[in-house]
Amino acid sequence: MTDIRKQLLAAFEAEHREHLQAIRTALDHAAGGEIDLTDVFRRAHSLKGAARAVDLPAVEEVAHQLESLFSQVLDGQQSLDEPTIANVRLNLDLIEDLVANILKPTERETASVSKPAPLEPEPAAPKADAPAHTDAGTGAYLRVATGLMEELSDSMHQLLAELQTNEGIDDTLRQIELEIRGLRRSWDQLHAQVNTLGSATQRTPQANGSRNSPSFAPRLRDFDQGLKALFRRLSALSRDRRQSSWSIDQAARLVRDNIDRVSLVSAETVFGGFGHMVREIARKAGRDVNVRSIGLDIQADRQVLQALKDPVMHLLRNAVSHGIEPPDERFAKGKAERAEVTLELASRGGRLVITVRDDGRGPNLARIEDVAIERGLLQPRAAGHPPPMMDQLLSLVFAPGFSTADGVDRLSGRGMGLSVVAEAARKLQGSVLMRPRYPHGTEILLNVPFTAARQPLLLLEAEERMFGLPSHAVVRLLRLPADTLESVEGRPTTRIEIGGQDVIVPVVALAALTGSPNAPLPTEAGHVKAVLVRHGSRTCALAVNMFHDVRTMLVSDIQAVGLNDLVSGTVLLENEMPALVLSPDKLIEHWVKNEGSLAAGGLGLARWNPEEERRARTILVVDDSITTRTLEKSILEAQGYEVLLSVDGIDALHVLRSGEAIVDLVIADVEMPRMDGFGLLQAVKNDPRLSTLPVILMTSRADPEDVRKGLDLGASAYITKQKFDQRELLATIGQVL
Template sequence: MIDNSVGEEYKKLFKSEVISYLDNLNNLVVELEKHPERKDVIDEIFRIFHTIKSMAGTMGYEEMSQLCHRIEDLLFPVRNGEEKVSQNLIDEILDGIDFIENFVSGEKKTINRLKITLNKDTPLPGARFFTILNNLKTITDVELLEPGIEELTGEEDIFQFVISTGNPEKVQEELRKYSEVEKVELLVEEEKEHVVKDESKKPRELRVDIEDLDALQNILAELVITRERLKELIKERGDADLNSAMEFHSRAISDLQNIVMKIRMVPLSHIFDRFPRYVRDLAKNLGKKINLKIIGSDIELDRSLIESISDPLHHLVRNAVDHGIEPPEERKRMGKNEEGTIEIKASREKGFIKITISDDGSGIDTENIKIMALKKGLIKEEQAGRLSERELISFLFLPGFSTREEVSDLSGRGVGLDVVREAMRKIGGNVELHSVQGKGTTINLYIPLTMAIIKAYIIRVENEFYAIPLTFLIETTSVDKSRVSFIHGKPLVILRNEVMPLYNLRKILSLKDRNGDGTDMPTLVLNVEGKRFILLADELITSGDIVVKHLPVIIRDIRQYTGVTIMGDGYPCLILDVPNLVQ
């Protein structure tokens, strides 16, 4: 854990710098494992550890500094061509990275240095200590400091190592169980405050607290609302001079909006860079061979959204490794390459970011979904045969629904897409899934660029206006009443050769149906979790940017709404929670 004797400002800066190095280090080590001949990768790993060592020494963090020095020693003969990259070397470097990560995280695990002395009459003390060290790894992370593993001989009887645990006393107790262990000491480093500050160097960047950015975003949101209100007032008065001034004012607010958004944006590499190591460790644990492809790491997203999608993405990648990609021998029997492929791809769409997680694994057996849905009483026998593949897959988004009977240590019983759906719902995003049995699965996440100001389509029902986030909208159209069919009392429309259910927003909102002989009905074609449907409104107004505000407490529990915005005329407009709207 980071030493409290060092100033908070410098601790934050140190932690931020080291964490930025760790993601790169993990990726470099995974790359080195695949291509051990790459000297440029070895040199870069060495350079980063050397940099962290210097930073840790400056801060007075001796344990971390010595750990980095130890890894430098391991890399030195490899850099010089005297030794080859081994699996032991890869594992030791990754263990070192984990130690550093625990050190700077300040979480439950802390770094402790231990020294043990073996009895003088212990035969082959080096070998015996090595056995004890390996046994310790079942209860804590361990890294040998003095002497190095390759330096162990039959002569040493005093050894130093560091452990990563929240309970060093338990480790000491475990060590004392060995009859050969004469003494166990927990070494406490002298606290130091050794910070070198170079006033001559000006910072290239300014770090801003996310709370300050949130406050700035809220002020900007109020400006946007005021701008729209002023536009309406000027339009009513028809004043040309005011209109000209308003255009200038509007451009200034738009420029400010772009600058604030740019400040809030961080690249997806903040998440994506963790996946090479993550997939490598999972695959190794499961005995699988996986090639991970990552595309679009440079695409930027609002910092708060990055935090919101991190867990769902890890969940989906873990499922792709555990349940998607088959073991090498099974893939070989199926005529596939022994090495499976998982691809994580980000792309820019209009008003949102699309993240795709795809694999070339076993795919989803919809017949199993049907069997499980029948078993759980979600459908009746006579319904089962009529359900389309898309409708069957939608069951996977229900809480607790899984086609797997066996429990996996890695990810439970299965997909658990309800967790992903709920995370997307909270940020106004969307998720859809496509799968072909035996060929693989693709999951698309549609994420708004920011949660504060989003693109939406405004519609009218009765005398009220409602907003629908564009992440759900496929198209707007009009449907003739004569094209509406009824099956088991439910309205359906065939549009572009696809049968889609028709939902009347008036009925959903418990309003009376409209009287009239109009034939063309204004409708929106929407997509929720890969399932398309048509929503009927009274009038389609326009699309544009809206400022998302929290719902008043009195209606916060109504699941049909996800937020509220203020229209240009000053009236509130409820934002519809599309997934919950049609459930």
């Protein structure tokens, strides 16, 4: 058993005893009517979540049944009578027994510790004519065509997409259950009034003019019993449906993980020979280059790596041809005679980041501007006019056909420029960025998903059209008071703290970039909802009408007429209607191109700090379950984060307002005592000192209204615990930070 598994089970052992004791104590006072049903329900809910965190499905199932029972008692559907209390106590005992059996070592394990296993006699050597047997320890292997594996993976992604679509049925069923519950409450009130009226009528029959008026009591009683029976059946169906959906989803995710383990391959298999190839090319060109490869042991989808094979080789060629100076020029600049080119692969924010960097000349901004003017991408500057901003110029190198090479030779390639790299990244729902290195050189970063098909998206609405925005580029969600927006050259802006800098960020209606140039900023109740996106060091706030959801979806590479540069794919929603998936970097580049003067003035531009990404970030985890806190703390600390813990919203606010630690992110459960996650989020956003702090909500409440409420209050992300996995948590944190 791993150390973290032991820690989690130890934490769960203490936590489950606390919850069981509290529930039993509450039941002891139930006869006197002093029981706090809300606390009892919360403890059953926390016990279920803790059991899920340590992967104890049998305990989770019993806790789920207790949670459902207490929910019915709270809603008045079930009375907490003596038989019910006795049943609850039996379930509490069952949980205690299950946990004891799980934590107790088995007889086999005890025997293996107490006595060594008897030695087996050494087998005789096989005869020469005996058939050779495969060593069981080496494992069995099966050759499978890559096309079949890709089809299997695609089928799995399609299945998960269908399951995700099926969630809408669960939400509808839950809504029907809530509506019938409200109908029953109304009926109970009406039934009491009718009974009161009937009693009054029986006392004064002459008021109705006849003693023989038909009695409605039997019909009302039959209707009441039928309504209650229907409600019980619907509640049972809803519970069974939720449990079945959860089980199917867990099974599908297990299959997905198993398929991923087969379809993911080491980057070494695709990029392993690049170092030798580049050294040979440089040697034939008379240049001494040391090529370093870092992180080639990282695992990624074979399709992704194959799609990037030629673009990465193109970048390495460019590093040698455009970046590295001849030996005499390097000597004159005081550089080492031997140049260095590095290919590095890393996991950052749940995505694959490929960096190609050199210690050569660095980007020639003047040459880039001249070529851009020659190609009509920029207008000639008047004398004395400042040059375009560096990020504007460096984004132009990825335009189709753009090249600063003086000629085409073996070293420079075929003269296609870097557009092939940008196109490959776009097809993978990724991005590419060039920036200078200090003191010398250039680096180009490719940011792509680990798998080609499914992408985490923020679904939003603008001008009655649905769009998907890859969540890796989303910095945070904003709710800006309209009367606080500033104006720069007649364009709305807002001031936002980014990386410790006060940045003036443009606020642009998303609809204005996607086909409605004159679209106004959408406002609701005096506020503007906007999503802050970032490409390189440039940020932009895209105003939208509504945030809908954050989910992982199957993205198809289908182009849209008129939006080719901005659209990276499409997804199908529950109603079979397509939604366009937008490219964040293209949206920002589109704004930069159309608002050249504002962009040249540095609007939305933050100074890039190379050390920023290396600083250890501090995360505050807020959850009333010690097991969940232990699990999340171990996951985050293993990734290099500093972790602080709080037991509820009030405790978290004290930590945040005390100023004893600089917190970069808050991860909060929703259902907590004293102050829940929604209350904590609202308090953070209403505090001027904390309002820019990103908050991720984690909860088992997956109702779309709850998700929308969290996003509207300013949550940076909303993760449901039923679908929680380590990759999703780390990917979401990486996107937010």
